[in-house]
Amino acid sequence: MNIAKIEIVYIHEKAREIERLLKIEEDSSPFYRTKSEITTEGTTLKVIIVSEDIPALRGSFNTFMNWLMAIEEGMKL
Known part of the structure; x- marks a missing residue:
């Protein structure tokens, strides 16, 4: 299978x-x-996500992006 x-x-x-914060x-x-x-x-900052499962890869990508957006918003407070 392709990675x-x-x-x-x-x-x-x-x-x-x-x-x-991301590692936590x-x-x-x-x-x-x-x-x-x-x-x-x-x-x-570099985040590398690897998977053979495309839906799981997409899900992890979305999760990391949501965390980054939340952290950025929190830093503005």
Whole structure:
């Protein structure tokens, strides 16, 4: 079976703090059919999601995007 990959690149001055928050969320949510890797370099946050299951890949992508939007909104408060 083919493996699909999505890479999210997000640039923010607080990339390290966002990485820490995403890893907390990732650890608390079961992603059984996808694998993800979250890294930062300077102000660049990178999330790589890999799966053989396209619906699971899409679901994980949507989850990470929702977390990023929620974190960004929370930082504005």
